[in-house]
Amino acid sequence: MTSLDLKMRREPRQQRTLAIIQKIEQATLALLKEGGIGLLNTNAIAERCDIDIKSLYRFFPNKEAIVYRLAEQWLEEIRQREQAIYQSDLGLVEIWDALDDMIDGIEQQFSGYGALWQAMDVIPALHGLEQAHETLQIDNMVVLLRKHGCCWPQKDITELARYLYRTWDVVKQGSIEQGEARGLMWRAHKKWQHRLLLSAVKCRDSAEFEQGLAD
Amino acid sequence: MTSLDLKMRREPRQQRTLAIIQKIEQATLALLKEGGIGLLNTNAIAERCDIDIKSLYRFFPNKEAIVYRLAEQWLEEIRQREQAIYQSDLGLVEIWDALDDMIDGIEQQFSGYGALWQAMDVIPALHGLEQAHETLQIDNMVVLLRKHGCCWPQKDITELARYLYRTWDVVKQGSIEQGEARGLMWRAHKKWQHRLLLSAVKCRDSAEFEQGLAD
Known part of the structure; x- marks a missing residue:
């Protein structure tokens, strides 16, 4: 776990990209609040903010990276x-x-x-x-x-x-x-x-x- | 992680078996003390108590099961x-x-x-x-x-x-x-x-x- 990649894949620059990332973050926070870290996973996050899981992975390598940010x-x-x-x-x-x-x-x-x-x-x-x-x-x-x-x-x-x-x-x-x-x-x-x-x-x-x- | 198997594979009955398990437990405790859970692994435990890793797996499915016990x-x-x-x-x-x-x-x-x-x-x-x-x-x-x-x-x-x-x-x-x-x-x-x-x-x-x- 100590070598887990926690870096964002790329830093957002465009307004539209920033908006997606904020949606991902808000969804993660909401899911954390509802079910804790145990139930959190990238599929649930993508589903909650209605984006394709591939879009999520364009920015974050895993759920831990979102929580880290x-x-x-x-x-x-x-x-x-x-x-x-x-x-x-x-x-x-x-x-x-x-x-x-x-x-x-x-x-x-x-x-x-x-x-x-x-x-x-x-x-x-x-x-x-x-x-x-x-x-x-x-x-x-x-x-x-x-x-x-x-x-x-x-x-x-x-x-x-x-x-x-x-x-x-x-x-x-x-x-x-x-x-x-x-x-x-x-x-x-x-x-x-x-x-x-x-x-x-x-x-x-x-x-x-x-x-x-x-x- | 929630479905991780934490049960011992079999409960020890014989004196000799009990002795091995106690050695495994003592080694685990010592390693935990030295390096924390992050550095703990079944190979290090087996090595520390000088038993074959297969013997360890006869009793415990993973390191978490030892810590659990x-x-x-x-x-x-x-x-x-x-x-x-x-x-x-x-x-x-x-x-x-x-x-x-x-x-x-x-x-x-x-x-x-x-x-x-x-x-x-x-x-x-x-x-x-x-x-x-x-x-x-x-x-x-x-x-x-x-x-x-x-x-x-x-x-x-x-x-x-x-x-x-x-x-x-x-x-x-x-x-x-x-x-x-x-x-x-x-x-x-x-x-x-x-x-x-x-x-x-x-x-x-x-x-x-x-x-x-x-x-």
């Missing part, structure tokens, strides 16, 4: 919107909440986030994409915490950022799965996130931080 | 030890900590937990196994919370249990990955778990619970 575009969209938020003058917690709002907004716009994210978990060829995204997210969080005064050693601050990113991811996915992006446990988790962020910039080191979390 | 045994071991803990007379937090100790103990004994768990994420045919395990774990937690007095509606208590299970999983995996099963963020997360458990049995409903978590 979708995931790339979607992650790029997240990163661009994120940059705008990180560069703003908002406070720590306000930036955190703005990131949350942004992600929920993207979810509504892209509609299929959950299915796409799951596909990335299941298709080994997409793991690289996901890992690169995680690394960037963790780096961003470390920079944010440093900017707001966290002076922990790199190992500890990275561990906190990794925790924030991974639990954010799993709790948000679970909430979306339950049909409520901001359900009970997402709201509870958010309070916990706020507490961790504020403690991280207030405490000189992780020992003081840990002490302060006494149950 | 390993995962089944491992989850069964967890469930048996868990039952003993759940049936004890310990308090809520003490039971929680005993479960944690038990899992860390299994990890040391089975040595390869992380790799096996990741394999379950990546091999679609193993998802059913993982989902059944998650459902059981969540049910167990709901029963535990009820036993200790939580009287929330089923939807809310289940959401809490799902949160506890999934974040437990992702934080523990991350800690093991970093080479410290009880690293900084695991310890922080555990304090948060304790707080959630105690609030859940103390608060009449999830609204009071949420109020009490005010940051």
Whole structure:
């Protein structure tokens, strides 16, 4: 699977070609949403957007290449919107909440986030994409915490950022799965996130931080 | 992948046969640990335990069937030890900590937990196994919370249990990955778990619970 060809056969240039590719992408996203990656195949995609399977293969070598392109575009969209938020003058917690709002907004716009994210978990060829995204997210969080005064050693601050990113991811996915992006446990988790962020910039080191979390 | 044959070709009865199968399983676990599921293949497994590939195929149709059997045994071991803990007379937090100790103990004994768990994420045919395990774990937690007095509606208590299970999983995996099963963020997360458990049995409903978590 690692050597799977994920490149588009050729980049679209003409308006008409672009339109076909967008139809393929939309159909893929819709099918992913309906039945997950397990039921996805190129025949079903071609059928759904009413094009000949040969046209599909003119652009994409396999279904994974379509999902790869979708995931790339979607992650790029997240990163661009994120940059705008990180560069703003908002406070720590306000930036955190703005990131949350942004992600929920993207979810509504892209509609299929959950299915796409799951596909990335299941298709080994997409793991690289996901890992690169995680690394960037963790780096961003470390920079944010440093900017707001966290002076922990790199190992500890990275561990906190990794925790924030991974639990954010799993709790948000679970909430979306339950049909409520901001359900009970997402709201509870958010309070916990706020507490961790504020403690991280207030405490000189992780020992003081840990002490302060006494149950 | 969903129709992949995961059954052993025949159940071992003789002592000598059992020994071969154990060698195959140990080799698979070791290879998983070294290179992950991506590099695992039946030839490498046969070579590692110094048996003919034909002998391997006499018992297992493919590598997934070996991983499936390993995962089944491992989850069964967890469930048996868990039952003993759940049936004890310990308090809520003490039971929680005993479960944690038990899992860390299994990890040391089975040595390869992380790799096996990741394999379950990546091999679609193993998802059913993982989902059944998650459902059981969540049910167990709901029963535990009820036993200790939580009287929330089923939807809310289940959401809490799902949160506890999934974040437990992702934080523990991350800690093991970093080479410290009880690293900084695991310890922080555990304090948060304790707080959630105690609030859940103390608060009449999830609204009071949420109020009490005010940051």
